Amino acid sequence: MAARTTTAGTTKAESALGSLTGEELIHFYRLMYLSRKTDDREILLKRQQKIFFQISCAGHEALLVAAGLALKPGYDWFFPYYRDRALCLALGQTVTDQLLQAVGADDPGSGGRQMPSHWTSKPIHLMSPSSATGTQCLHAVGCAEAGIYFTDHPDAAAGEYGAGDYRKFKDVSFESDEVVYTSIGEGSTSQGEFWEALNTASNNRLPVIFVVEDNGYAISTPVEANTPGGNISRLVANFPNFHFAEIDGTDPIASYEAMREAVAYCRARKGPALVHGHVIRPYSHALSDDERWYRHPSELEADALRDPLGRTEALLLREGFLTEEALDKLKRAVDDEVRAAADVALGAPLPLVANITKHVYSEDLKPTDAVFATEPKLEDAVDHTIADLINHTLRDEMRRDPRIIVFGEDVADATRDEHLKTGTLKGKGGVFKITAGLQTEFGSDRVFNSPLAEANIVGRAIGMASRGLKPVVEIQFFDYIWPAMHQMRNELSVFRWRSNGNHSSPLVIRVPIGGYLTGGSLYHSQSGESIFTHTPGVRVVMPSNALDAAGLLRTAIRCDDPVLFLEHKRLYREAYGRAPYPGPEYAIPFGKAKTVKTGTDLTVVTYGAVVPRALQAAQKIEREQDISVEVIDLRSLSPYDFEAIAESVRKTNRVIIAHEDMRSWGFGAELAARIADELFHDLDAPVRRVAGMDTFVAYQPVLEDAILPQPEDLYRAMAELAAF
Structure with a gap:
């Protein structure tokens, strides 16, 4: 496919070699070959059962190396997807970094938590991707918005705000012309997040480059079944403020020129860009897939003729930038580099089981502090x-x-x-x-x-x-x-x-x-x-x-x-719970329940709108039946204050858990199970739950009142539990 770049109705035919020098094209090829051989090494390791999953970048290398070389690591920001091995290598990641993740070692990017091809690097601004396709497009949009905000408000990027040592701000790095990269496969263009991201990027003229790596297949589903007309460029062409380019992504020259133009457009703050690269997938979707089940051999043979490595090798030899001997020497050096990296990865220490819960939450400033x-x-x-x-x-x-x-x-x-x-x-x-x-x-x-x-x-x-x-x-x-x-x-x-x-x-x-x-x-x-x-x-x-x-x-x-x-x-505007404003530094730690009424005969654990209803029932039953009820407002649900619950249950020996949500599978089920497990010997009666019906909330007030727990429901449960 001939390169075609369009912006505001203009077209440009690319020259034979573009703006790359011979030396740069050799470097370009080396990165492509490095990516392919890393894929091949992972495939070998998977067949040897030394890694547990493999998904390749093969066929995408020209487009991705072009993106990596056109952008600036540690300056621009990157929200890639799992085909972007060549991009990450071009940005400066090493093969060792990538193979550490493949073997599940204690790699710095994920600590053995992410499957292969989900690389992260803080120094080069490579953000952690997930396996969910298309979601990262919105993250890229938000990242670009933040960069523009800090450019317009540089005072917000440095310094400390507020009293005390607990909320110190680190300086935020930003560049006035930074660009945000994000990429997806053509199948992911069916996802709503992709279209939502285009919408906001277009409206706000954000410096985001969307790269669509179109290899023609979303696992086994061909592009025409995903995209009306089989071409995403035709569908997005009317988004305003965009620079669009549809290119042969197996052509290194066309890919590099298209990426340079897209980057320049975004750096000039003209708006976002979308580069649609037609690439190939010479390997199956992943090693868990076999494309021979759904792709005809003739189709695979046609793809092989467009392999970006073969095309670039031919160009280097034809233009005299490399001899056969120099090309073989380059390949041997890369082979040795990949082999050595695999040896390092296979010998690396495994992550510690003791660290499983590390980084689930912040290690620096916890809301429970x-x-x-x-x-x-x-x-x-x-x-x-x-x-x-x-x-x-x-x-x-x-x-x-x-x-x-x-x-x-x-x-x-x-x-x-x-x-x-x-x-x-x-x-x-x-x-x-x-x-x-x-x-x-x-x-x-x-x-x-x-x-x-x-x-x-x-x-x-x-x-x-x-x-x-x-x-x-x-x-x-x-x-x-x-x-x-x-x-x-x-x-x-x-x-x-x-x-x-x-x-x-x-x-x-x-x-x-x-x-x-x-x-x-x-x-x-x-x-x-x-x-x-x-x-x-x-x-x-x-x-x-x-x-x-x-x-x-x-x-x-x-x-x-x-x-x-x-x-x-x-x-929001109930008479219950009104209070004067407590001042600009008033805070409450999470995970600390509040006893809103003390009592001795039974405990009610609740939260939200059931709190005033539980209080109403507790006050009524104390007047009418002399039953003393302690009411605990959890306030914080995750984390929750089990210590406060335990202390109260040990005192009253009876407990009701009350909440508005439906009874089955609700929050109260977890509390009831834990109380029964850890406080069994302190109970004089079964744990009781009062909650909404296992249905939906109806419009008619008579039905709504029956569906949601009312003070009389709590009163009745209190009386029955106290009599047990």
Whole structure:
């Protein structure tokens, strides 16, 4: 295929040798051959059962070496995928680095946690990839946004903000013309995250290069079954602000010229670029696959004629840059290098079992640390709602820390902010008004609306946080968090662990949750917190009152872990739990429950909107039946305070676990199992659960009241347990 590069309707025919010198082309070829021989060595090791998985870069080498040579390691940023071996070698990774991962040694990039072809290097800005295809495109977008933000706000990239030693900021490296690279196979262009990333990159003119490595197959599915018309370039051609190039990715000259043009376009801040390279896949998808089952031999023979190594060898010999003898010498040197690297990798120490849980969470600043235990310093004696204190806390934290960015659906006061400046608009600030006034005070580059796409919100935030920003993003309703679940479970939660602590993404996701709304129905009343407490790597908190909301939110923002901050919608403006603002340094450690009522006869462990309902039932049963109930508000669900639960159960010898989410498979099941396991001899009655029905929340209030736990349900359970 002839090279074709288009920008704003122009075309350019590439010269025979492009801008590469003979020496540079030899180096280019050496990197390609090094990548292929590393693939071959891994295949040999897999057949010898010395490694456990193999997936190759074969056929993609010309396009990827071109990308690596056109970009700058340690200057630009890279969000690759698992075919990008040649790119990583071109950026400066060694074969030893790559084979250490293949054998599962204690490699610095993942500590034996990632399968082969998922390389990481902090010094060269190579970000940790996952096996999930397409998700990294949004991370690249967020990374580019962070780079632009630091360029526009250089004061935010250095220094310390706030009092105390617990929140020291490291200097953030950025370059005013840095470029962010991300790549996918043509099959991954079917993923929604890819299109969401193009959307934001186009709208914001971000310096992101999207490289589509089109080898014609997504495992066994041919490109025409994935992409309408079989060509992604035709589908994306109308995105504004983009530079597009569709090239023969097996041609080193065409690949290099296309990448140079794309990089120059992005460095000039004209917008993003997409380079669509048609490559080949001479080996099967992976060694666990056999392409002979679904590809005809004639097709494989045609691909072999386009092999980029053969094409580049022929060019070097034809142009006289290498003789046959010099080419053989180069190959022998590479063969020796790969063989020696394999010997080193096979002799390397294995990761320690004792380190399995290292880097699940931050090793530096944990939200459970005592430094977050502070006393309130009241600014006034006026009681405020949870909504008020969340807004107040966000304001104070944003005043303290210029790295905090707030975005989500409808969180801005008005996207067309010229009307705010004239005072002709009041501004929205979220459907619950929690972020009202923040954009007006801090500007549209710190508070802005996202597209209506939850994966876009979380994926971009991951990329921003990986660069040193502190995104505090909002998912408008918990009911619509599920499009972001892929980003949260497969990316956010594992980012630090899979990279062996080289990278992290500490951000806050605020989410209104729960029912008791009188008409919220099944799409505005969901709970489901146990799904996220089942995810290591993410902290989960759920305050029930204004003071706790302020203290826990401040800890969430200042700690070094990702936090899911659940805000119960029914409690936003309830009379229960109002409090004066506790001051700009008030924080509460995670994992510390709060006894909201002491008692001697039984314990109720709960959280969220069930806390005031449990208190109501406890006060009633104490008046009517003289049963003394202790009520514990967990506040923090992951981690949770089992010590407080145990202390109370040892005192009362009876326990009820109450929550709004459905009873089966809920958060209470884990607590009940652990109490029965560890506190069995302290119990005088079975562990009791009070929770929602195993169904959905209905619109009609009569049905909603029956579905969700009410004070009378708790009262009845208390009476029955006390009589046991």
